[in-house]
């Protein structure tokens with residue numbers, strides 16, 4: 001009988017393939033400094049990284065005010081005067097479109113008595129405070145003070161009353177902010193991401209669905225769950241019918257905190273059941289399993305369903321030849337789909353047309369991005385609470401230009417299968433159970449293996465940040 005857990009060579013396989021990717025992409029990566037597998041970080045960390053209030057307070061002081069983080073999409077503020085409030089821990093930041101091609105960000109606070117200036121999102125020619133009516137223009141200059149003669153002139157100098165700026169920049173249609181005016185530029189913080197994935201036109205992605213929920217877990221429990229492929233076999237068993245988990249997980253990491261889970265071997269792993277099964281698959285079975293699951297999990301929908309009609313009566317040659325045919329059919333289908341959207345990828349290799357790059361935008365957004373679609377999972381603390389977090393789920397895709405739907409956030413009340421679909425539901429079940437389990441006296445902290453090198457690296461990087469200005473507090477075990 002096949003032992004499902006004894007596929008011994010996959011680590012060697014990953015090391016070999018990752019080396020090939022590194023070789024091929026090193027020119028693209030520019031000055032980003034890459035880490036080897038052995039430089040990742042600790043195999044064990046104490047559970048207090050997730051559970052202690054002290055650790056959370058360090059993050060509050062040394063992480064969040066100093067990292068570039070996604071605040072919104074550019075299309076959330078399409079017109080001049082549109083604003084969007086981004087909240088992180090105790091801070092509230094207002095992102096404002098000040099011109100057709102310019103965006104600014106300010107700490108969202110009135111300089112009179114400290115009222116939060118704006119709530120949520122909206123459009124305004126001027127930013128007026130709701131308390132005593134003081135008013136700022138979009139550039140952050142104070143333009144109205146009620147009864148200014150009642151104040152000593154030195155109390156209300158314009159230069160002091162300007163809204164306090166926050167660094168803002170954009171990439172791939174995302175608007176990023178950084179509260180630290182001395183922080184290095186965004187381009188440095190996210191290299192080599194743009195070089196790797198700009199060809200997928202991420203700026204064209206538009207929301208198909210945005211769901212949000214507050215979960216009773218530390219925010220990093222959420223990041224962890226979407227940041228390694230090791231859990232696929234145990235958590236998402238349906239994937240094993242058409243995606244070989246022993247051949248995924250070609251991770252690459254950079255010194256600035258970026259991680260890519262490259263899918264450069266997509267054409268070897270998709271339309272291929274897990275090698276743990278040790279079976280010689282029937283191509284038609286694999287294809288139907290794959291389509292059924294992609295439809296169930298919402299990855300394929302709408303026009304994509306035509307694919308099902310196209311293939312259901314087709315015959316496939318047995319063995320590898322049939323599997324190859326399935327993969328090239330998918331690539332062909334995607335090429336046609338892109339052509340109808342005005343994106344010409346006729347010259348691209350199959351792997352580029354269909355393979356996703358999954359990445360971590362340090363510290364809190366993970367997701368697979370490929371040509372035509374993107375799925376992003378963001379976790380941030382729920383205000384000042386170290387035991388709960390806000391999970392944003394952004395499902396995006398290309399639309400014909402001018403036909404993009406106007407999607408806004410949907411606050412979801414429960415973690416049910418109906419609300420989230422099979423794939424995310426399976427992950428949510430784990431998140432809640434980990435959040436509950438790790439508080440037990442019977443658990444001292446996680447242990448990471450080779451396939452969780454991303455997590456080793458993540459916690460090393462985080463510890464570096466937290467020790468940056470205060471006392472170094474590298475989690476050691």
Ligand code: FES
Pocket residue numbers: 110111112113114115129130131132133134
């Ligand atoms: S607090 Fe804003 S105008 Fe007074």
Ligand SMILES: [Fe+2]
Pocket residue numbers: 225226231232235236423427
């Ligand atoms: Fe998962």
